[in-house]
Amino acid sequence: MTGTSSRTLRLLALLQTRPDWTGPALADRLGASERTVRRDVERLRDLGYRITAVRGPYGGYRLEPGSALPPLLFDDEQAVALAVALRTATGTGMEDAAALALAAVRQVLPPRRRRRVDAVQVAAVPRGPRPAPIGTEVLLALAAAVRDREELRFTYAGKGLRRTQPHHLATWNDRWYLVAWDLDRRDWRVFRVDRIAPRTPAGPRFTPRPLPGGNVAAFLQSRFRGADGTPEWPCRGDAVLLRSADAVAPYLEDGRIEALGPDRCRVTLGAWSWPALAASFGRFDAGIEAARPPELARAFAHLATRFAAASL
Incomplete structure (x- = not known):
């Protein structure tokens, strides 16, 4: 997704979170100039969104009712599951993005389903100290390498260069991990994503080797419990x-x-x-x-x- 398209979608999400926004406030949240905000507003209007500009010292922008997307076709169980997932996104480093996503989804739910989702208020308590935030670009770079089966080079914890064949992204106890085959150590390794600084470009494609235990959950359990190849405690x-x-x-x-x-x-x-x-x-x-x-x-x-x- 281009920077312009990504910023325009973020602008739309912000406009859906509250009735009125000033131009400077939107520019600050988007990390852009007020002139750029005005251009992005015009792009949204061209797509059919009715956005009113209010002039004067207290002026700004307002997304008019009825200009949101058509209602999403979620049943009650699906809508509640989505709301719970976004409200409990603690420890992922994407809490603010999850809150904006929930606000955007809420706007396009039918009124009755929106009321049911609003009734589900969940307090998510992290299991330990708050993990370091994960940059979206880092997460996307790792996900792309996993998807495309491309070798990945990165600096780990500010130290030496690691060459890997990435296999899975996973979360465990409120942290993100990359499961990969370490080409230099010739063994499986589990890397904390918040300590990874990817290098570009990506390396050559590879044929994935079987993961011990058959699935990533069993593999992580065995590694974190100190066992080798089994999810059982030693x-x-x-x-x-x-x-x-x-x-x-x-x-x-x-x-x-x-x-x-x-x-x-x-x-x-x-x-x-x-x-x-x-x-x-x-x-x-x-x-x-x-x-x-x-x-x-x-x-x-x-x-x-x-x-x-x-x-x-």
Whole structure:
């Protein structure tokens, strides 16, 4: 998309977010001159959008009712899904763009469906510190390399040059990642997108090799959990907690739970090491019995000694 077309679409989205805009305010949001804004307004008018210019010291532009696009053909479930996706775009680095997109979509929904979408107010809470914002141009460059199967060169974290065959873009815990085959290290690597500075032009085309695990979700799970080629944790075990299943369930995350009575339940968890697995049971603030396998029971004893020493 050319710069002019992209800017004109952004102008249309801004005009749909509130009734009146001054010329200087639009120019500031678009990073353009007021003269450029006037030209873009004329382009929108040529496309059939009724935009009124208000003269005077408090003048500006107004998108008249009825000049929006025809209603989008979404059913209720689709419209709500789209609204939730855009309202929960935290950690992507595109929160402002998502808000503008939602405002634009909302304008072209039928009134009844618009009211239903407006009723869905979601508070999206990031899982950790706010990630570095992702530039749209960087994301588009990586996506194009993945789509076209072109080798990609980039500087990573301000250090050396990496040569890769990009395979997938993915998100994990509010961050963007690029999954790629590293040509120099001859192995699969996972790169944080906010640390990538792409080089141009792109390299030659390549024939993609099979991704371990068969799909990107399983591959990322295995890499982030410290395993190799499997989405399972390296260490898994279970124990009986002396609390009800209802009290434990809200803190379970990706574990499994089995109710054994009003004040007992068996919990199964995974972790990257046996001490880490034993420590994860401590977050439930409950008595622990019947831990298995033996490696988990020994890890409890090891941590007990370590914690006792720390209390002195």
